[in-house]
Amino acid sequence: xxxxxxxxxxxRCRKLAAAIADPVETFIAAHSTVSVERAVLRLLGxxxxxxxxxxxxxxxxxxxxxxxxxxxxxxxxxxxxxxxxLEPPALAHALTSGGCTLEQFAxxxxxxxxxxxxxxxxxxxTRITARRAERTEALVRLPQxxxxxxxxxxxxxxxxxDRTAAVAAAEAGAxxxxxxxxxxxxxxDFVPYGPTTEGFGGTYATQAxxxxxxxxxxxxxxxxxxxxxxxxxxxGLCMPEIAVMAALERLDMxxxxxxxxxxxxxxxMKRTFVxxxxxxxxxxxxxxxxxxxxxxxxxxxxxxxxxxxxxxSQFINEEFAHRAGxxxxxxxxxxxxxxxxxxxxxxxxxxAQAQLAREIFPEASLKxxxxxxxxxxxxxxxxLIDAMFNLTSVMTRQSIHLCGxxxxxxxxxxxxxxxxxLENARYVMNTARHFGDEMVPRPGGAIxxxxxxxxxxxxxxLERVAAAGLMHAIEAATFADVSRAPEGGRGFDxxxxxxxxxxxxFEEALAPAAVRA
Amino acid sequence: MTKLVKPxxxxxxxxxxxxxxxxxxxxSEAADEAARQLAGKMGFSEVQVVDGRRIASGFSFxxxxxxxxxxxxxxTIHAPSVRASAMSMEEIDAFxxxxxxxxxxxxxxxxxxxxxxxxxxxxxxxxxxxxxxxxERYHTFETFNLGSQVAVDELVRYTQxxxxxxxxxxxxxxxxxxxxxxxxxxSELLEAQGLRDRVVLICGGPRVTNLLASELGYDAxxxxxxxxxxxxxxxxxxxxxxxxxxxx
Numbered sequence: 001x002x003x004x005x006x007x008x009x010x011x012r013c014r015k016l017a018a019a020i021a022d023p024v025e026t027f028i029a030a031h032s033t034v035s036v037e038r039a040v041l042r043l044l045g046x047x048x049x050x051x052x053x054x055x056x057x058x059x060x061x062x063x064x065x066x067x068x069x070x071x072x073x074x075x076x077x078x079x080x081x082x083x084x085x086l087e088p089p090a091l092a093h094a095l096t097s098g099g100c101t102l103e104q105f106a107x108x109x110x111x112x113x114x115x116x117x118x119x120x121x122x123x124x125x126t127r128i129t130a131r132r133a134e135r136t137e138a139l140v141r142l143p144q145x146x147x148x149x150x151x152x153x154x155x156x157x158x159x160x161x162d163r164t165a166a167v168a169a170a171e172a173g174a175x176x177x178x179x180x181x182x183x184x185x186x187x188x189d190f191v192p193y194g195p196t197t198e199g200f201g202g203t204y205a206t207q208a209x210x211x212x213x214x215x216x217x218x219x220x221x222x223x224x225x226x227x228x229x230x231x232x233x234x235x236g237l238c239m240p241e242i243a244v245m246a247a248l249e250r251l252d253m254x255x256x257x258x259x260x261x262x263x264x265x266x267x268x269m270k271r272t273f274v275x276x277x278x279x280x281x282x283x284x285x286x287x288x289x290x291x292x293x294x295x296x297x298x299x300x301x302x303x304x305x306x307x308x309x310x311x312x313s314q315f316i317n318e319e320f321a322h323r324a325g326x327x328x329x330x331x332x333x334x335x336x337x338x339x340x341x342x343x344x345x346x347x348x349x350x351x352a353q354a355q356l357a358r359e360i361f362p363e364a365s366l367k368x369x370x371x372x373x374x375x376x377x378x379x380x381x382x383x384l385i386d387a388m389f390n391l392t393s394v395m396t397r398q399s400i401h402l403c404g405x406x407x408x409x410x411x412x413x414x415x416x417x418x419x420x421x422l423e424n425a426r427y428v429m430n431t432a433r434h435f436g437d438e439m440v441p442r443p444g445g446a447i448x449x450x451x452x453x454x455x456x457x458x459x460x461x462l463e464r465v466a467a468a469g470l471m472h473a474i475e476a477a478t479f480a481d482v483s484r485a486p487e488g489g490r491g492f493d494x495x496x497x498x499x500x501x502x503x504x505x506f507e508e509a510l511a512p513a514a515v516r517a
Numbered sequence: 518m519t520k521l522v523k524p525x526x527x528x529x530x531x532x533x534x535x536x537x538x539x540x541x542x543x544x545s546e547a548a549d550e551a552a553r554q555l556a557g558k559m560g561f562s563e564v565q566v567v568d569g570r571r572i573a574s575g576f577s578f579x580x581x582x583x584x585x586x587x588x589x590x591x592x593t594i595h596a597p598s599v600r601a602s603a604m605s606m607e608e609i610d611a612f613x614x615x616x617x618x619x620x621x622x623x624x625x626x627x628x629x630x631x632x633x634x635x636x637x638x639x640x641x642x643x644x645x646x647x648x649x650x651x652x653e654r655y656h657t658f659e660t661f662n663l664g665s666q667v668a669v670d671e672l673v674r675y676t677q678x679x680x681x682x683x684x685x686x687x688x689x690x691x692x693x694x695x696x697x698x699x700x701x702x703x704s705e706l707l708e709a710q711g712l713r714d715r716v717v718l719i720c721g722g723p724r725v726t727n728l729l730a731s732e733l734g735y736d737a738x739x740x741x742x743x744x745x746x747x748x749x750x751x752x753x754x755x756x757x758x759x760x761x762x763x764x765x
Contacts, residue, residue: 157692168573183690184630184666200630201690265632266664299635301644373635376741377723409723409741412692416539419572481642 001395001439003355003451009459010360013312016462017319020470025323028277031270032502034189034494036278037061037073039240040504043124044077044117045088047207049193050096056089057241058190059096065103070499078113078505079105081120088120114505121505125285131250132287135227138218142227144175148368148393148401150425151231155180155412157199159209163216168415170220170228173422176253176400178231179213180412181205186236186265187490191245201412205232205242210249229253234279235260235293237267237491243279247286253332253400254283258320259313260293262474263482268492269471280324281510290326291400292317295336295369297480303338303373307353308457309479310335314357315462316470318364325512328363332400336369337389341381345446347388352450354396355441360455368393370404379406383424390428395436401425521588532584534561539578544571552579561585599727599737603747606650613657616757620659623652623752624675625685626667629699633689634665636721640685640745649744658749669702673710683717683752691724697733704734717755719748 038057048056061073068076080091083105094100152174154162159179166177182199185192195212196204203209210232217228229252234242239256246254258276261267283290294310294317314333321331335357339346357366370389375382386404393401403421405413413421441447465473477483526533536556542548549569556564561583568580604612613621625637639646641662643653652658661679663672676684686703688696700720707713713734720730721739730738737751 168576171573182630183632186632187666200695201692264665414539415576416537416572416578419539419576419578481644 001436001441003359003441003448005452005455009455013315013459013462016466017315019466020316021319021323024273024470028274030498031274031495032498033271033274034061035238035275036240039244040074040506042241042244043506044120046092048089055190055193056092056096060092063095063102069496070502072502072504074117074505075110075113075503076102078117079108082112082116083108117505125509128247128286135250135287138227142221142225144226148398149175150422151176151178151400151402152418153178153180155202157203158197159195159203159212162203163212165415167216167220169418172419173426176229176231177217179203181233189237191238191241207245207249210245210251214249239275239279243282246288247282251288253289253291256280256290257293258317260296262484263480264296266489268489269474269484269486270495271491277324280321280326284325285510289330289332289365291332291367292334294334298336298338299373301481307454308461311454311458312461329365332365332367333361334367334369337371337392338373341374341385348446349450350392352447353454354392356451356454358396365399367400368398369402372408375408377410382406382408386424387428390425391432394429394432397436520590522591523588524585534583534585536581539576541575542577543575544577548577556581556583596728599751603750606655606746609749609753610655610657613753620657621682621756622659622680623683624661624663624681626663626672627665627687628667628669628672628703630666631688631690632665636689637687640748645745649746651745652749655749669706673706676716677712681716682756685719685721688722696722700733717752
């Protein structure tokens, strides 16, 4: 199906998104954050915890005086590498157990530091490139089923139970497994360490947990003859670090939104803008598809009213993603099926919005999220609403399809719930596989008019944001009715200006131009 | 006279129920039979396994119909509702103006690590829920929506510092009883700080019942489908009642 929408309006929206991103990009280029620096250390091979269970990347970055942070963590760490001859993990232990300090090597020439860093930088990039190549090879040898890719969530709190659930879901037809994080992890200013068996509403994202799940999904993928993707969540105070861990453990997707943390987790906007940029550079390099979080606009306010905000956020997310070097196929822009089911013709509005996104972002890996807000505990009605969502997804050719659970709003999914949800999706998508190809929306009909209305509303919204500037627009509660101050929220104390000699050895290698070439 | 009520399929007292569950066994005809016998052990009779199938290696899913011999006397059940006496926004504003004579200060938060603000936002935000305006819209309420992941001690401190009249604690995540733990921690800390009697203490969330709330030492609990005006009515009526006693 195809809508007749005003293409010039789409072009104007893209120009507005670029105008919105410009000043933010200037800010990003002049700043770094503690989590970016910790990500650099992780890439260099610093991993583990101190005797007090502080992650080593945190302990090393925290050992740098606040007024010296502007140079970045790499050069002082590189000086210590050059002088001590230790490997990065051993050096990190020495630095955090009183064996030596970064200051004691302050006189070492910067060139020596850069030289000492070089092999570890190359090693990290080689490792990530190898993981990316593994995925490419596996996708050829073990082809996925056609999109929409069926995506389900596991969230027991215990990584070993999650593994059982994930394998069962893959057998039932899941093509993407997301391990939901423990509620609250997005607000931790460190990444927990090691395998974990306790969590609330989810399981901690740790590198060990990533590896456990990757191994299990690779095994079941071989057995099923189709690659099973693994997803986790970068959003929060540790976006760049989680991007590193995901690259090293070959995750295939990461939730990564340029504004979600600001609006819905009260994370400082400057922190988020800087963090999302470096984390997305890493995602681009490692071949990871980002998933943006536009569904959140719809769950916190009326879905009909918020449709233009969803589209505006998609344009902004696309623009920031391009600037971090992500190609369209790696940009999973979000949307959700959240219109009140009691509303007459709500299905038409859902189709209009989903199809609009498909046409405006034809190459993007659109991520479609299931109904949650109007799911009540009536599992029978819920299963039916999910079927309508499944139909919308297949007829508008969404790329990534988060399967709705009939027990949404009751509990984190049972193993049987997931199997029922996957059966529902497989049935609807199979029975209506080419339905969208056969449909022509009535010219000037309700679907087309609604799509154009949303697009017009989006343009007006982007104009307001461009005029105010993104940071001030967020402060003026332009998005999701939430107001956040540029210097308010969590994590602002971890943002700092780059000194003239600031150095991040990975920036050059990951620079968008380098990745594209 | 006691009147026992049984589930109703298509005939009075047939006791018919439907069940579905997963067993961690590979599907086979023996697995169907195991499901049937398991339902028998649960106390059901006339058990029919209407669907049994493999859903993954080592896991099977079953749908059953069966009869229960059990009945219940509904007359003996006590589950007080707090939603019956709701007034409209205009009525509540008039009531507060007349009976309380000042603005009512209401604070709300998702406590503990819970980040799901859907419920508290539906009650507090201007927009409200299902066409029923949120408490921010009331002339006689001053509301403070503290958002998600608010620590219990932080909320208690806020209550004291801002002289809060009514406190709304929301929990959506219920995994491993985290909701009950957090609700309990809040009521206990308020008690310990001597603030419990100074606030109308309310909990809410999709799994909250008023019965649970009273067991946890709350004044009221509001579950799924609650409208803001129902919460506002309860706050206004309870506060007015307390003031009346205080004056005496």
